[in-house]
Amino acid sequence: MNSKLYKLMNWPEIEEIIYSDGKDPHRILGAHKVGGSMLVQCFLPEAKKVEVLLRKGTKSRRYEMELADEAGFFAALLPYQKDPHAYLYEVTNQDGTQKTIADPYTFEPGIQREDCIKFTSGIHYSIYEKLGAHPQERDGIQGCSFAIWAPFVARVSVIGSFNHFDGRIHQMREVDPCGIYEIFIPDVGAGEEYCFEIKSKAGDIFRREDPFAFARSKKNEGCALITNPPEMIWHDEAFLQSRKKVDKAEMPLSICEISPDLFLADRKIAEDDIYLSEALLHLVQENGFNAVEFMPVMEHDDADPYAVTNFFALSSKIGRMEHFMKVIDTLHRNGIRVILDFPATFFSEKNQSLFRANGSPLYEYAEPTKERQPKSGYLTFDFGRKEVVNYLLSCALYWCSLCHVDGLRITDIAKIIYLDYDRPPGGWIPNIYGGNQNLEAEDFVKTLNQTVHKKDSGILMITKETANWPKVTTSAKEGGLGFDYKWNSGWARDFFAYMDNDPLYRSGHHNELVFSLIYHYTEHFLLSFSHEDIGGFSEMLSRMPGDSKQKEAGVRFAIAYLMVHPGRKMIFRGVCEIEADHEKHLRTLMQDLNRLYFEHPALYELDDAEGGFEWINSMAAQECMMSFVRHGKKEEDMLLVVCNMAGIPREFTVGVPRDGKYTEILNTDAKEYGGNGLENGTEVLEVVKREADGREFSIQVKVAASSLLVLRFVPYTAQENKIRLIRHETYVKMEEEQDESREALRKKQEAEEEKLLAELRKKYELEMSRQEESIREKYHKIEAEKIMHIVKASAKKTE
Template sequence: MALVPAVATDEGYGVPDYRIRTEYEDGSIVVSDDSYRYLPTIGEMDMYLFGEGRHERLWDALGAHVLRYDDPMGSSEGVKDEQVVGTAFTVWAPNAHAVRVVGDFNGWNGRAHAMRELGSSGIWELFIPGISAGEIYKYEILNANNEWTMKADPMERSHEIPPRTGSIVVESNHEWNDADWLAERAAKDPHNGPVSIYEVNASSWRKDVNDYRELADKLVPYVQKEGFTHVEFMPLAEHPFSGSWGYQVTGYYAIDSRLGGPDDFKYLVEKLHEAGIGVIMDWVPAHFPKDAFALGRFDGTPLYEDPDPTRGEHPDWGTYVFNFGRREVRNFLVANACFWLDEFHIDALRVDAVSSMLYLDYSREAGQWHPNIYGGRENLEAIDFLKEANATAYKNNPGIMMIAEESTAYPGVTAPTDAGGLGFGLKWNMGWMHDTLQYLHEEPINRKWHHNEITFSMVYAYSEHYVLPISHDEVVYGKGSVFGKMPGNDWQKYAGVRALFAYQWAHPGKNLTFMGNEIAQYGEWDHDGSIDWDALEWPDHQGVQKLVADLNELYKTSPALWSQDFDPAGFQWLTSDDADHNTLSFVRIGKDGEQMVAVVNFSGEAWSDYQVPLTKGGKWTEVLTTDDEIYGGSGIHNGTVEAVEGEYHSRDWSAKITVPALGAVFLKPEL
C-alpha cells in the first residue's frame, strides 16, 4: 500500500489530494479514496451552538449528508476533473470510546471507517467518498461499558421498513411549488380563522393506498370535497411497532418509511397545499421506546433519557422519558419541531401527551417521584422545553400553529410565554369531548338528568384557546364508533351523529373529527384495517357524509362561527336550562357583528311551536337543518320566520319554530 505524503504549500502544511493504491497477494490492485484526507464537515459554530442547546437547524449539522467536492486529481478510477460524491456522517456520542460507520459498502465491518472525535464536543464525524443516497448504514459504537453495539442514526432522514433497523442515506430532489401558500399563511393568524380538522391515520385510511403519492391522489380530493380546512396526520416519524400508531418514535427526523421516503411525503404535503388544505402532524417529544437499535442508552449511558430512574421511565408506556434538562437533548427536540415545519412545510404540530411532561408525579404513586427544587410536582425542565419549542417554532415559521394535547387544568397552556404561559396556540378540549360523549351515551329520556354535562363546557370555554376533538382515542379499543355510542334504533343513531356534528361545529372552538366519523361507520377504528368505505353504499351513511360537507361550507363562510372563538363576546346563551326538552339554543357572533343562532334538540321528540329567544327583530332564515331528507332526516323545515317583539328569557324578541327530534337548526338574520 502506498500513499502520497502531506505537502507544503504557501499557506503551510495542507491536506493533499491523494489515493490509496493497494496490491493484494493475488496480484489484484485497488485504488481507493481515503476518508481521512477530508476535513471535518461540521463547523466550530455548529458545535458551539449545539453544546449551548441553541442550534435551531441541527439537522443541517448532524446526521448523514450527501456532499460533492471538486476533485482535480480525479475519481478513484483515475478519471480527471470529476466531482467526488460521498456522504458526511456526524453523530453525538460523548461517552463512546470509539464510533465506526458500517453498512453494505464495507461489509458491515467498520474498521476501515472509524470516525474522528472532535475535541470535547462529544461529536464524531467522517466523510466517506463513494457513498450516495440509498445506502443503508448504522453506527458501530464502543460504548461506555466497552461493549460494541449497533445503533441507527438519531438524525436519520429515512429508515428501512420495519422490522429492519438500518438508517438510509437521503438526498432530497423535491422542488417546492407552494411559495404562494406559505406567503399567504404567513400573512394570517390561523388561530383566528376557520379550522376544521380531519384526523387521519395514513396507513389505515385506505388499505388500497401503497405510498404517500397514492394517498395524495385519493385523500386530497376527498378532503377537499368534504370541506375540511386541515388534515391532521397521526405521527409519521419513524416507529418500529405499527401497533403504537406512531406514538413510540425511534427516528425523530425520519418519515415513516412504510409509505415511502421524504420526497414522497413532501409531494403529499404540496398537493394538500395546492388544494387549499393545511397539514397538521402529531409530534411526540414526551417519550421514546427502549428498542436496542435506537436512542436508548445510545452510547452506553442515559444520553437522551433522564438518568434519574424516578423521571427517566414512563410506567404506563414502558418507554424512556427525555432528559429535558440537558442542553443537547433539548436542542435535539426543539430543532426537531423546526425540522418538520421547515423541511416538510407542515402548518401545525399537535404535541402529544403534554400532561405527562408537565408533572413529575404523572402516573406515579407516592414514593415513586420526588419534588422539584421548590417542593412542587411540576417538571420545571420540561416546562422550559415546551416554552422554548413553541417560541422557536412560531419565530421561525410565520403562520403555523402549535397545538397541545393536555388533559389537565394546567394554567396558561395557550398563554404567551412572556406572560408565563406555555406558548401553545391551541389546546385540545378533552373535558368537552368526555362530557359530550358521556351525555350522548345516555338514553334521550334520561338526558334531562345530565343536562349540566352538555352545558358545562361554556363555564371554562375561554380559559384556553380550544380545539374540540372527537379523536381516534374515542373510537378504538372497545369504545365503539361514534355511531355505536348513540342509543336507540338505527334512525336515532344516525340522527344523533348528525346532531353531534352540528353542535360541535356551532360550539366555540376549532373542530376536529377522526376519519370514519364523517360517514358514521358502524365499527370502531382498526389500525390494521381501513375505514368502512362500503358503508357509503347506504343512503344514511351518505347523508351524514353530505351533512359534514355542508356544515364545513356553512362554517367556513360564516365568520360568526369562528372569528371570535376565544372571546366571550362571540357567544351568548339563548336558553341553557331547558333540560325538560333536552334542548340548547345560543347565538354565535362574529367580530363584525355577524350572527348565527343554533338550536339543538337532543331529545327523541320533535318540538312544534318551540319558542326561541332572539337577539333582534326581523326575519330569520333557516340556513341548515340536520333533519333535511338529503341527510337522512324526516324533512322538517322552518324556512323563514318573523321575530315577534316581547320579553322572553330576558330577550326582547323571539320566534316559534319546529325543532326536529335529535336535530339541529341554524338560523341567520336577514340584513
Template sequence: MASEHTVASAGVQASSRFTEYDIYLLKQGNHVRLYEKFGAHPTVHEGTEGVYFAVWAPNAESVSVMGDFNGWDKAAHRLLARGDQSGVWEGFVPGVRIGALYKYHVASRYHDFRVDKADPYAVRFEAPGRTASVVWSLDYAWGDADWMRSRHAANARNAPTSIYEIHLGSWRRKPEEGDRFLTYRELADWLPDYVAETGYTHVELLPVTEHPFYGSWGYQTTGYFAPTSRYGTPQDFMYLVDRLHQRGIGVILDWVPSHFPSDEHGLAYFDGTHLYEHADPRMGFHPEWNSYIFNYGRAEVRAFLTSSAVFWLNQYHIDGLRVDAVASMLYLDYARKHGEWIPNAYGGKENLDAIAFLRHLNEAAYREQPDIQMIAEESTAWPMVSRPPYLGGLGFGMKWNMGWMHDTLDYFALDPVYRKFHHDRLTFSIWYAFSENYVLPLSHDEVVYGKGSLIAKMPGDDWRKFANLRLLFGYMYSHPGKKLMFMGGEFGQWREWSHESSLDWHLLEQPLHGGLRRWVGDLNRVYRREPALHARDFEQEGFAWVDVHDWEQSVVSFLRKGRDEEVLVVCNFTPVPRENYRVGVPRDGYWYELLNSDAEIYGGAGFGNLGGVEASPLPAHGHYHSVALTLPPLGIVLLKPA
C-alpha cells in the same frame, strides 16, 4: 464565528460543518437547526464526492460508520472526536452515494459496551423490519408557493379550522393487492380531493416519523427526522404535502417529544450511558407506555427535539405540530404511585425542565415559522397552556379540550329520557371555554381499545343513532373552539377503528351513511362561510346563551357572534319534535335556516321551518323579539338574520 476546520484519520477525512458558535449553541440547548450539522450529508470534499457524517456520543471511546459501502466493517471508517469536549464525532467518507445504507458502531468508554446504532438525525430509514439509516438528499421542487404565501390567513386563530385526523396506513388500502398500504403518492391522488370535497380546512396525520412497530401508530418514534419508509421516500411524502397545499388544505403532524422506545438501534442507552433519557427510572422510564422519557434538563437533548420540530416546519412545509402527551411531560408523578417519582427542587410534582423546554420549543417554532400553529394535547387543568411564555404560559397556539370531549360523549351516550338530569354535562364547558384557545377533539383515542365507534356510542335504534350523531357534530361545529374529527366518523363507520384494515368505504353507498357525510360537508362549508361561527372562537364576546335553563325539555339555544354577524343555534336533545318553540332573538325581521340536521338529504325525517321564520315583537329570554320554531327530534337548527 470560527471558520470550519479540516482534520484527517485512517480511512476518514473530516471537513467539519460545525463552527465554534454551533458548538456553543449545542451546549446551551439553543441550536434549532442541528439537522444541518448532524447526520449524513452528501457533499464534495477537495474535489471528491462522498458523505460527511456526524453524531453526538460524548461518552464513546470510538465511533465508526459502517454500511453497504464498506461491507459493514466496524473498523473501516472511524469518525474523529472534536477536541472541544462537545461529544461530536465526525468524518468525511469518500465514494459514498445517495441510497447507501449505514449505521454507527459505538464503543463506549464504560462497561466494554458496543452497539450498532441508527443515525438519530437520519432523514430516511430502511423499510421497517430492517433498521439501517439511508444516505439521502431532500431536494424537491415544491409547487405550493401560493399556499405558503397566504397560509398565515388559513392558520390564523380567527380563521375556520376544521381538522380531519388520519392514520395513513388504514385510511384506504388496496384489497386487490393483498390489502397493502397506499403509498404517499397514491394517497396524494385520493386524499386531497376527498378532504376538499368534505370541506375540511386541515388534515392531521398520526405520527409519520419513522417507527419500527406499526402497531404503535407512530407514537413509538425512532426516526425524529425521517418520514416512515412504509409508504415511500421523503420526496414522496413531500409530494403528498404539496398536493394537499395545492388544494388549499393545511397539514398538521402529530409529533412525540414525550417518550421514545427501547429498541437497541434507537436512542436508548446510545453511547453506553443514558444519553437521551434519565438514568433514574423514576425520571427516565414511562410505566404506562413501557418507553423512555427524554431528559429535558440536558441541553443537547433540548436542541435535538427542538431541531426535529423545526425540521418538519422548514423542510416539509408543515403547517402545525400537535404535540402528543404534554401532560405526561409536565407532571413528574404522571402514571406513577407514591414513591415512584422524584419531586422537583421545590418539593413539587411539576417537571421544571419540561416546562422550560416546552416554552423554548414553542418560541423557536414560531420564530422560525410565524404562520404555523403549535397545538398541545394536554389533558389536565394546567393553566395557560395556550398563552405566551412572557405571560407565564407554555406558548402553544391551541390546546385540545379534553374536558368538553369527555363530558359531551358521556352526555350523548345517555338515553334521552335521562338527559335532563345531566344537563350540566352539556353546559359546563362554556364556563371555561375561553380560558384557552381550544380545539374540540373527537379523535382516534375515542374509537379504540373497546370504546367503540362514534355511531356505536349513540343510544337507540339506527335512526336515533344517526340523528344523535348528526346532532353531536352540529353541536360541535357551533360550540366555540376549532374542530377535529377522526377519519370514519364523518360517515358513521360502525366498526371500531383498526390500524390493520381500511375504513369501510362501502358504507357510503347506504343512505344514512351517505347522508351523514353530506351533513358533515355542509357543516364544514357553513362553518367556513359564516364568520360568526369561527372568527371569535377564542373570545367570550363570540358566544351568548339565549336559554341555558330548559333542562326539562333538554333544549339549549345560544348565539354565535362575529364582529357584525350573528347565528342562532337551537339544539333539541330528545327524540320529541317541538312545535312553536319560542326563542328570543336580538333583532327583528326574517331569520332563514342555514342548516337543519333533520333534513331528508341527511337522512332525517324532514321536520323544520320551511327555510326560515319571521321574528315577532314578543319579548323572550331578555330580547325584544322572538321566533317560533319547529325543533326537529334529536336535531339542531342554525338560523341567520336576513
C-alpha cells in the same frame, strides 16, 4: 520490517487502533509528514496485501505497504506530497478480491468548534445538516460524512454494507469533548445501509441506529439508509406568505385528522405514484375541510404510530420524501394547511437510535422517577440536557423547513410538565422549589414554541394538555407556554358522557353538556372528534343509544354540535369514511356543515371573545333542550342554534335577542341527511313580541328528536322598517280607536248596569217593605190572640 519505519511508528497508539479503543484514529491513520517523507498507515483487517498508488502530477507510482501487525495494520514511508489526497489504496483481500479505495483519514473535520458550542447550548437549529449521514463532496472527492453524538464512550465506528459491518475499519474521531464523532468516507453514497457501532468504557460493543437518519432500511432492522437531499420545486410561495398575515384568533380552522397508515392500507406506493396527493385532496375538498392533520408520518412501530423509531425519517409506507413534499405542495396550492403530529414528549424502547444511545440513559432521563411514563412505559426525553432539547428543536424545524409544514401538534404535554402525573405518592421527587412542575420540560415547551414562531409566525403550534395547566395558549412573554391552540379533551369526554345516555335519563347529565362554556374562554381551544376521542363512523354510531334511526340522528347531532360550538374543529378521517348505506347522507351533512362554518363568521370570528357566544336557554334539563346565539363582528352575522336532545320531536318557544326575521339554514333532521324531514321550511320565521327565556321577543320552532337547528338572523331592511312603522302606526291608531270604543261601551254598560241596579234596588226595597208589613200584621194578630187568651183565662178564674 524496515527499522526506520518501525522507529517512526507509535506502537501504543497503534494498539488503540487494532483493539478499537481510540477516540482519534486520524492521529495515527492516514498520511502524516515525517521530516521530508510521509508516513502512511492504514488498518484493514480483511486485507492480505495493500499497495499505495501515489500520484505526482500526471504520473503515479506504486508502493507496497508493510504488514506491521497481523491484525491488518499496514504502513509505508513515502516521498512527501503536499496534497493529502494524492494517493489511493489498492487492497487485495484474503479471499483474493481486489479493490481500490481512497483513504478516509486524510480529511479535515466537517464539524467545527462553533457547531459543538451551539449544539451543547441547545441553539444549533440545523444540527441535522451536520450530524447523521450526508452525501457530499470534500476536496473534490465524492463521499459521505457521518457524525453522531455519543458522549462517555470508548470508541465509535460507522458500519454498513460498504465495510461489511466491520466496526474496526471506519473508526471515528471525537471532534469535541462534548462527544460528537465524525468521519468522511470517500466513494460511499445514497442507497447504502449503515449504522453505528459503539464500544462502551466497560468494553461492551453494541449497535445503534442513526438518530438523524433520513430513511430506514427495509431489509436490515436497525440500519438506516444514506439518502440524497430531496429535490423539489415548490409552487406554494403565495400560500406561505398568506398564512403569516392571518389572525390566528379569528381565522376559521376545520381539520381532517388522517392516519397515513390507515389511508394507505392495501395500497402499494410506486415511485411515480401520485395516489396520495389526488386521494387526499379529493377527501379533504369533498368534505369541505381547510386543513389536514397527519398522525405521525415519521418511521414508527407498526403497533403504535406514536412510538416513533426515527424522528427525521419519513415512513416508507408513504414513499419517498419527494412524494410527501408534492402532497403538501398540492394541498397548499388548493388552500389547505398541513399539520403534523409531533410526539416530542416521549419515545419507545423500540427506537434503536435513542434508547440508551451510548449504552446508558442519554436522550431519556436517568432518574427512575422521571425516566418512564407510568401507564405507557414510554421513555421521557431528558429535557435537562441541552443536546436533547437541540435534537427536538432541530427536528421540529426540519419538518417545518423542508416540508413547508403549517403546524405541529405536540402530544399530551401534561405527562412531561407534571412530575407527579400518573405517579403515586412517593413515586416522584419535587422540583427545587418543592413543586410538582417539571421546570426543564416547561422551559423546553416554551422554547419550542418561541423558536418555531420566530422562524415563521404563520406556523400553528397545537397541543393536548389534560391536567389543566394554566395559560397553555398564552404567550411565553405573558407567562404562558406559547401554544396557538389547545385540544379541549374535556369537551369530547363530557359530550359523550351526556350522549351515551338514553334520552330518558339525559336530564340528570345536563351539566356535562353545558359545562364547557364555563371555562371556554380560559384558552384558545380546538374541539375534536379525534382518533383518541372516537374511532370511525361505526364506533361513533355504536355509542349512541336507541335503534338504528336514533343512532344515526345522534351522530348527525354530534357532528353538527361540534361545528357550531365555539372553538376550532377537528374530525378524524374515520368519521368521514362512512359505510355505503350512510355515505351519501353523512357526506352531504359534513359538506354542508363545513360550508356553513366558512360562510358564517359568527361561527369562528369571535371564538375566543366572550361576546361571540350568548346563552338563550341553558337550564332546560328536563326538556333535554338548549339554545344559544353565535355572534360575529357584525350584528347581522348572528346565528341562532336550537338543540333538542330528547327522544321525541318538540315545539319550542325560543327567546331571541333581536327583533327581526329568522331563517332555517341547517336542520340535521333534513331528508338529504338521512332524517325524517321535520323542518321549519325555508320561509321566514317572524319574531313575535312575546316574552320567552327572559327576552322580549321570541319565535316558535319545531325540532325533531336528537336534532339541531341553525337559524340565520335577518334584520329588517329600510323598506321593511317603513312598512313595519306604517303597520305599527296603523296598529296604534286601531288600538286607540278600539280603546275609545271599549271606553264608550264600558260607560254604556256601566249606565245600563246602574239603571238595572236602581230598578232592582227599588224592587227589592218594595218587596222588603211588603214583607215587613206582613210580618207586622202577623205579629199584631199573634199579640191580639195572646191577649184574648189571657182575658178568657182570667174570666174563667173569676167565675
